[in-house]
Amino acid sequence: MSNAYLDLLAYFGIGGAHPGGFNLTQSILEDVNIQPIHSVLDIGCGTGQTAAFLANRFNCKVTAIDNHPVMLKKAQERSKNSEASFQVFERDVQNLNFMDNSFDFIISESVIIFTQISKTLNELSRVLNSNGCLIIIEMTAEQNLSEELQRKVCSLYGIHEILSEEEWILRLREVGFSQIEIINTPAELPQSEINDINQSININKDFYDLWEEHNHFIHHYRHLIGYRAFKCQLNEK
Known part of the structure; x- marks a missing residue:
């Protein structure tokens, strides 16, 4: 099923559109000790900004999927x-065609929320090595949201649900992640940075309107809708 917000990101070719932007990505990855021997999976890779950084900076084997x-x-x-x-x-990402225990690191930047969350997390747990590390950056609810606001979020972004920090941790634990660290970041959703663009030609005007709606939404509801970055490791398989 098509998702207008993801189509927008694709046709504008925006890199680092996830919460925290590419600066957050670089900061997190510099701290997780990725070595050339490691195999890294970048899910929902978009235009490949993070995948290119991983390959260039750490000289590791990078697999990018979208x-x-x-x-x-x-x-x-x-x-x-x-x-x-x-x-x-x-x-x-909900049905990965990879063997069990295929990757040492998995990176997900505002991807899982656009899927059936538990199904995706289960797949990521399956293909991650026992001693591997999952890093996710995802939108969160900062408090109980009204039904009206939940509908508005889901309609704007084409998602099924928005989880609180506690609900993300619960879902991660349900698929076997026992060590879950919340990476210290600002909680509020920032305005989206646009510093890496590979724009398609003849973009539908509706996408410009949707981008304005997205930025207006973030500005208006930033005290209610935030994000978290998690570093997760599995129980021994």
């Missing part, structure tokens, strides 16, 4: 032009 054809094309272009290339595949 299921949006426009995003995939732009990620493949970035890989070809990158000093250290990375693999790009079309995959559904």
Whole structure:
């Protein structure tokens, strides 16, 4: 099913559109001790900004996946032009075509919330090594939201639900993540940075309107809708 907000990001080719932006991504990844021997999966890779950084900075094996054809094309272009290339595949994160225990690190930047959350987390748990690390950055509810606001969030972003910090932790524990660290970040959703763009031609005017609606929403509800970054490790399998 098409998602207008994800289409917007794809056609504008915006890198680092997730909460905290690319600066947060770099800060987190510099702290997790990624080595050249490690295999890293970047889910919902978008235009490949994070995948390229991982490959160039750490010289590790990077696999980037997305299921949006426009995003995939732009990620493949970035890989070809990158000093250290990375693999790009079309995959559904809810049904990953990878063997169990395939990756040492998995990176997810505002991706899981656009899926069936528990199903996706279960797949990520399956393909992560026993001693591996999952890093996720996701939108959260800062307090109990009214039904009207929940409907507004879900309609704007094409999502099924929005979880609190406690609910994210519960879902992670349900699929086997026993060590869950909340990475220290500002709680409020920032205005989206636009400093990495690979824009398509002939963009529908509706996408410009949707981008304005998104930024207005963040400004108006930033005390109610925030985000968290989690660093997670599994129980021994």
